[in-house]
Amino acid sequence: MSESRDQRLEYxxxxxxxxxxxxxxxxxxxxxxxKAVVEQVAKYTFLCMVILLVLPVVTLxxxxxxxxxxxxxxxxxxxxxxxxxxxxxxxxxxxxxxxLVLLSLAASAPVGILAGIYLNEYARDxxxxxxxxxxxxxxAGVPSxxxxxxxxxxxxxxxxxxxxxxxxxxxxxxxxLPVIITSTREALAAxxxxxxxxxxxxxATRWQTIRTIVLPNSISGILTGVIxxxxxxxxxxxxxxxxxxxVYARVADHGLRSFFPYxxxxxxxxxxMHLYTLSTQVVDVPDxxxxxxxxxxxxxxxxxxxxxxxxxxxxxxxxKW
Amino acid sequence: xxxxxxxxxxxxxxxxxxxxxxxxxxxxxNRIFGIIGPANSGKTTLLKCINRTIDFExxxxxxxxxxxxxxxxxxxxxxxxxxxxxxxxxxxxxGLPLSVYENVAYAPRRAGIxxxxxxxxxxxxxxxxxxxxxxxxxxxDMLGTKLSGGQQQRxxxxxxxxxxxxxxxxxxxxxxxxxxxxxxIEDVLLELKNEMTIVLVTNLVQQAHRLADNTAFFNDSRLxxxxxxxxxxxxxxxxxxxxxxTGAFG
Numbered sequence: 001m002s003e004s005r006d007q008r009l010e011y012x013x014x015x016x017x018x019x020x021x022x023x024x025x026x027x028x029x030x031x032x033x034x035k036a037v038v039e040q041v042a043k044y045t046f047l048c049m050v051i052l053l054v055l056p057v058v059t060l061x062x063x064x065x066x067x068x069x070x071x072x073x074x075x076x077x078x079x080x081x082x083x084x085x086x087x088x089x090x091x092x093x094x095x096x097x098x099x100l101v102l103l104s105l106a107a108s109a110p111v112g113i114l115a116g117i118y119l120n121e122y123a124r125d126x127x128x129x130x131x132x133x134x135x136x137x138x139x140a141g142v143p144s145x146x147x148x149x150x151x152x153x154x155x156x157x158x159x160x161x162x163x164x165x166x167x168x169x170x171x172x173x174x175x176x177l178p179v180i181i182t183s184t185r186e187a188l189a190a191x192x193x194x195x196x197x198x199x200x201x202x203x204a205t206r207w208q209t210i211r212t213i214v215l216p217n218s219i220s221g222i223l224t225g226v227i228x229x230x231x232x233x234x235x236x237x238x239x240x241x242x243x244x245x246x247v248y249a250r251v252a253d254h255g256l257r258s259f260f261p262y263x264x265x266x267x268x269x270x271x272x273m274h275l276y277t278l279s280t281q282v283v284d285v286p287d288x289x290x291x292x293x294x295x296x297x298x299x300x301x302x303x304x305x306x307x308x309x310x311x312x313x314x315x316x317x318x319x320k321w
Numbered sequence: 322x323x324x325x326x327x328x329x330x331x332x333x334x335x336x337x338x339x340x341x342x343x344x345x346x347x348x349x350x351n352r353i354f355g356i357i358g359p360a361n362s363g364k365t366t367l368l369k370c371i372n373r374t375i376d377f378e379x380x381x382x383x384x385x386x387x388x389x390x391x392x393x394x395x396x397x398x399x400x401x402x403x404x405x406x407x408x409x410x411x412x413x414x415x416g417l418p419l420s421v422y423e424n425v426a427y428a429p430r431r432a433g434i435x436x437x438x439x440x441x442x443x444x445x446x447x448x449x450x451x452x453x454x455x456x457x458x459x460x461x462d463m464l465g466t467k468l469s470g471g472q473q474q475r476x477x478x479x480x481x482x483x484x485x486x487x488x489x490x491x492x493x494x495x496x497x498x499x500x501x502x503x504x505x506i507e508d509v510l511l512e513l514k515n516e517m518t519i520v521l522v523t524n525l526v527q528q529a530h531r532l533a534d535n536t537a538f539f540n541d542s543r544l545x546x547x548x549x550x551x552x553x554x555x556x557x558x559x560x561x562x563x564x565x566x567t568g569a570f571g
Binding site: 125194204216 | 372374377379401402403404405409411413415417418419427428431432477480481483484
């Protein structure tokens with residue numbers, strides 16, 4: 001492609017120099033030629049940045065996969081750690097992470113989405129709203145360890161949940177809430193104002209307008225925001241460290257009971273916590289178990305993110321304007 | 322004269338910037354009322370006061386009394402019913418991201434009409450009145466946003482008629498519509514005035530001349546002159562009006 005373009009450029013330049021007829025109007029001036037050079041420089045600079053971004057990710061994933069390969073098997077996923085966690089699988093932390101994420105989103109998604117709808121669709125633009133918005137945006141940037149300490153104070157101690165799956169899920173919910181609110185607001189704000197005005201002009205109430213026009217056209221953005229928080233909740237260690245995660249819990253790994261190993265008041269294992277323990281607290285862990293755990297965690301996050309990207313592509317193709 | 326809509330010393334400002342200055346005006350029932358004037362003279366603001374969509378402008382402040390059918394719009398409890406009684410068409414076409422059918426059935430459904438046969442009949446009648454029926458009757462399930470600009474504008478008009486308004490406000494409705502179709506819609510408007518009061522804001526002075534029974538001339542947020550269209554166009558009292566309608570100014 002670019003070769004033929006260069007040839008064409010040369011052709012214009014040469015015909016221009018020969019002083020030939022109608023092509024002359026298209027002959028590049030020195031300004032045009034400089035523009036073409038800058039264009040190429042800009043393009044390749046941006047390309048370099050993309051390669052710089054992608055290269056480490058690909059290397060890391062490749063390295064992890066190669067190192068983890070001997071450990072990866074069906075039983076690695078579906079069996080519990082054994083022999084002081086130096087052997088066996090990762091079922092207990094995996095199912096723990098699953099329930100942590102599920103419970104935390106069950107709390108934060110409805111609250112976050114509804115709050116986002118209120119802030120974007122109903123709240124008047126006054127100083128109070130602005131302060132709340134600023135607060136929400138800032139909360140999204142608070143380090144997760146601070147959320148952890150809040151969780152200890154609010155859920156473990158004050159609410160009397162103790163260190164439990166419930167307290168840990170609530171802490172994760174508090175951590176993901178501000179981002180869900182922000183992404184919901186952004187998705188709603190992307191729906192053109194003229195649609196709302198058209199509905200209001202026909203005597204539709206705000207809620208009728210939201211239900212029939214605004215939500216159906218922003219649901220893709222809202223869902224993407226929620227799904228991205230799944231991977232964040234799954235990956236964080238700090239918020240669950242003091243609120244409900246344990247180094248080791250003995251749970252069933254066979255039969256129906258293995259799918260519901262933890263009660264709401266039980267402490268549970270989690271993948272991120274497990275990986276942290278294996279790599280710092282336990283001696284003589286075979287490398288492949290460590291790498292295997294990391295691969296499953298990253299795989300989980302990647303799978304959820306791909307799901308979100310897939311959902312976004314599908315829902316955007318349904319977009320109606 | 323039976324006034325349908327009246328403005329009594331209405332003054333509107335947007336965050337301190339005045340958009341309408343002490344306008345007193347009566348719009349008679351079942352007539353076409355033309356409003357002409359250069360850009361930024363307050364015509365659109367005037368329309369937004371009628372169905373209180375001005376409330377959605379966060380900085381707008383309205384003083385004075387606007388009444389529709391003898392009732393002060395700010396004392397009407399059910400503002401949604403007020404908005405249903407007023408059909409609005411703004412200059413930029415807005416096709417809602419729904420099918421053509423659902424675009425027109427939107428307001429009736431929100432007002433509680435669910436009977437399929439009734440909706441079908443209503444949709445067809447509104448689309449016919451907006452001169453769009455023949456172009457879309459084969460593809461009513463197509464997205465309204467996929468229609469051309471001119472078609473979307475007629476769809477907007479059909480929507481404005483769908484909630485059986487008693488007042489129809491048209492703000493530059495014809496700028497996206499071709500002249501031939503515009504003429505056909507103008508004929509429809511002349512029929513519609515038996516059923517409703519029509520407020521026609523237009524930059525096409527001749528359109529006001531052709532259609533309006535009464536015409537008001539606005540300039541610089543003030544009502545300069547109002548009267549029978551013939552008088553405004555042939556023997557206006559104000560010099561400014563005379564110059565505007567003859568094209569010497571504006």
